[in-house]
Amino acid sequence: MTEFVLVPGAWLGAWAWAEVAPALRTAGHGALPLTLGGLAERGGESAGQQDHVADIVGAVERLDLRDVVLVGHSYSGIPVGQAAERIGGRLRRVVYVDATVPVDGQSFVDSWPGGRALVEPALAGHDGRWPPPAAADYAGQGLDAESVERLVVGGTPHPGATLTEPARLSHPAGGLPATYVKCLLDGDEPPAPAAEPLAAGRWRMVRLETGHWPMLSAPAELARVLLEAAEES
Numbered sequence: 413m414t415e416f417v418l419v420p421g422a423w424l425g426a427w428a429w430a431e432v433a434p435a436l437r438t439a440g441h442g443a444l445p446l447t448l449g450g451l452a453e454r455g456g457e458s459a460g461q462q463d464h465v466a467d468i469v470g471a472v473e474r475l476d477l478r479d480v481v482l483v484g485h486s487y488s489g490i491p492v493g494q495a496a497e498r499i500g501g502r503l504r505r506v507v508y509v510d511a512t513v514p515v516d517g518q519s520f521v522d523s524w525p526g527g528r529a530l531v532e533p534a535l536a537g538h539d540g541r542w543p544p545p546a547a548a549d550y551a552g553q554g555l556d557a558e559s560v561e562r563l564v565v566g567g568t569p570h571p572g573a574t575l576t577e578p579a580r581l582s583h584p585a586g587g588l589p590a591t592y593v594k595c596l597l598d599g600d601e602p603p604a605p606a607a608e609p610l611a612a613g614r615w616r617m618v619r620l621e622t623g624h625w626p627m628l629s630a631p632a633e634l635a636r637v638l639l640e641a642a643e644e645s
Contacts, residue, residue: 421486425452541569553623
């Protein structure tokens with residue numbers, strides 16, 4: 413039995429996986445959606461990036477999970493990729509869902525052009541937190557009106573330190589087995605750190621004809637991809 417640990421991206425909590433986790437359990441696997449510190453029901457907590465890594469590692473170790481597939485969506489690829497090397501032999505595979513891939517010494521905002529110039533003023537104007545998108549910002553991502561409302565209502569300001577602090581890796585993330593899920597409504601190409609392991613055949617690429625939040629826009633398709641990833645050697 414594979415244990416899926418499902419980590420949502422910026423602004424979101426464990427609730428974002430509500431339509432994916434049941435499909436994984438029905439297939440006979442474990443599914444643990446996580447809420448990271450400072451978000452959703454944990455919104456009163458302060459958190460830095462290493463706190464988010466510790467949230468993931470701590471859950472795996474506390475529950476003594478084995479044969480783990482760590483799933484990181486968007487921002488959470490950064491802490492998931494770091495947690496993956498820290499859980500050692502418990503790891504089966506990483507799945508990056510339209511996610512940022514961590515690079516030692518680089519932060520989330522370093523990973524995309526103009527990131528600091530875009531994010532840091534927003535943090536300064538909102539008590540060090542990144543405000544969630546408005547409904548209009550979800551346009552063109554394959555989401556129906558109900559899903560957009562869930563994102564707007566459920567989204568919480570994201571703790572800024574997790575976005576600006578650098579990742580800490582002993583080895584490049586590309587050395588661990590992984591699947592990269594590219595959501596095509598959000599662009600055709602994965603981030604640069606994924607290019608080499610994909611080209612070398614160490615990682616598998618899956619393309620989905622949906623937007624950046626596939627757990628809401630295409631939950632059945634995403635669950636199928638995750639189940640396939642669990643079968644990868």
